[in-house]
Amino acid sequence: MQINLDHTINSGQVFLWEKFDSVWYGINGGDVLAVDADNPKLVSSFVKSDYDLFRDNDEFNHVIKSISKDKTIKDATRKFSGLRLMRQDPFQCYISFIASSNSNLQNIKSSLKNITKKFGDKVKFNNKEFYTFPEPKKLAKATKQELLSCGLGYRVPFVMKASNLVSTSHIDFDYLKKADYLTAKESLLQVFGIGDKVADCILLFSLEKLEAFPLDRWIIRSLQQYYPGRFSFEGKTITKNKYQTLHQEIVQYFGPYAGYCQQFLFKLIRESNQKKWL
DNA sequence: TACTAACCTGTACG
DNA sequence: ACGTACAGGTTAG
Numbered sequence: 001m002q003i004n005l006d007h008t009i010n011s012g013q014v015f016l017w018e019k020f021d022s023v024w025y026g027i028n029g030g031d032v033l034a035v036d037a038d039n040p041k042l043v044s045s046f047v048k049s050d051y052d053l054f055r056d057n058d059e060f061n062h063v064i065k066s067i068s069k070d071k072t073i074k075d076a077t078r079k080f081s082g083l084r085l086m087r088q089d090p091f092q093c094y095i096s097f098i099a100s101s102n103s104n105l106q107n108i109k110s111s112l113k114n115i116t117k118k119f120g121d122k123v124k125f126n127n128k129e130f131y132t133f134p135e136p137k138k139l140a141k142a143t144k145q146e147l148l149s150c151g152l153g154y155r156v157p158f159v160m161k162a163s164n165l166v167s168t169s170h171i172d173f174d175y176l177k178k179a180d181y182l183t184a185k186e187s188l189l190q191v192f193g194i195g196d197k198v199a200d201c202i203l204l205f206s207l208e209k210l211e212a213f214p215l216d217r218w219i220i221r222s223l224q225q226y227y228p229g230r231f232s233f234e235g236k237t238i239t240k241n242k243y244q245t246l247h248q249e250i251v252q253y254f255g256p257y258a259g260y261c262q263q264f265l266f267k268l269i270r271e272s273n274q275k276k277w278l
Numbered sequence: 279t280a281c282t283a284a285c286c287t288g289t290a291c292g
Numbered sequence: 293a294c295g296t297a298c299a300g301g302t303t304a305g
Contacts, residue, residue, distance in 0.1 A: 012300065101301040107288060108300080153286020158302085195302050216300045237301095239280070266300085 001060050003040040004082025008054070010277035011267045013086055013205050015096055015109045016116065016133070017278055025130065027116060028053075029089030032123060032130045046125045046132075054084045058210075063257045067264075072226045073254075076264040085205065085263060090173035091166060092133040093206035097198045098158050098191075107151065109278065114150035115139070136166040158193025165191060173207065181209045196243045204259040213250050213258045215243055222269035 005024055009017050016027035019037070026033045032046040033053070043053055068074045077083075095115070100108045119134035119142060140163040147156040165171040171191065176184040184207060188199040197216050203209035213219075215238060223231055231249050238246065254261045270277075 097300085102285075102299065103287080103301085104289085104299040106299095107286095110288085148286085151287060154284095155286075155302095193302070197301060201300085214300080218300065237282095241280080270300095 001064075002082050003054050003084055004080070005035055005037045005040045007080045007083040007267065008040075008086060011080075011083055011263055012105075012270065012277075013263065014088065015100075015105075015112050015278070016092075019278075020128070023126075025125075025128070027092070027120075027130065027133050029092050030121070030132045030135070031089070032125045032132065034126055046123055046130075051087060053087055055087055058085075058257075060084070063260055066255050067257050067261045069254060072268075073261060073264060076268045080264060080267050083263060083267060085210075085260060088206040089133065090176075090202070090206040091136050094162065094166070094171075094173075094202050095133075095139070095159060097201040097205075098162055098193045099152055099155055100201075101155065101158075101193070101195075101198060105276070105278075111151045115147075118142075118146060118150060136163055139163040140167040155193065161192045162194070176203075176207050181211050184209060185212075196240065200247075204262070210257050210259040211251050213247055213254075213262045215246060216266075218266055218269050219262060222265040225269065226265070 009024055009026075014026060017024055019025075022037045024035045024037055026035070028045075030047060031049055034044045035053075036042055040054065064077050068077060096108070096112055099111050103111075113131075116131035116133055119138050120131040123130050123132060139159070142160070142163070144156055144160070147159055152159060162171075166173075171187065176187060179187070181203065184203055185199050188194050188202060189196070194202075197214050200212040200214035204212035204214060220233070220238060224233065230253070231246055232242070233246075250261075251258050
């Protein structure tokens, strides 16, 4: 099945992508990627790398079949046909979603861009200028003032401590990739600034955990709108305990590729509320 | 254990 | 114009 790059990038999973003419450029860790929207199979990059950015190994047709439990999802997969999960650089993903808490798309994007400008490397690629995402060790050396000037606000201590944990190998992404979902999640939850939602984003988008299903306020709205009465809710905010219960119900219903469902349901509710993307 | 207020910062509303 | 509300949550009490 064809990849739809616009749907994929404009579905809330990445922040540092921008489109020039019909080519999307994205920062992915120390790399800069260029993908032609009309021919997404061809990924070129600044640093040579050959990873499976669009998760072709997931056998997409099988995934779609597996998650198509009802009309809502079937319609969404048809409407946003070609929407994929992207395999992201773990450190960038980790910092990105820590920076995302209680913020909005524009702010998140701006803070992250400031981080790359201040701490990343400037590279020229396809006659354009980009800044890569800094290495953990580089970001761990940042001062409070420098991070404040990026616009992170009260998340500065989150980012400082989180960067330190990675640069000192207390958080090891390769290990977390191999670990099972719950073990990896437990690990991430130890990090100051990471709660259930942020942990699930990191797990889904960069650590190979397709059963992760980030429950943010938009997904809650989506579930309430499209699945009234199916899952257990009380109120609009979700407490620690309910998060776990709800997640279990969701995986039981949608199956092992529940994370893909989250992406479609998120896209669906944001589009229907006419929220802006990148 | 369970619930709530406070929180940087930028922007969209009235 | 200028204040107020609120945004892809988390922590501390």
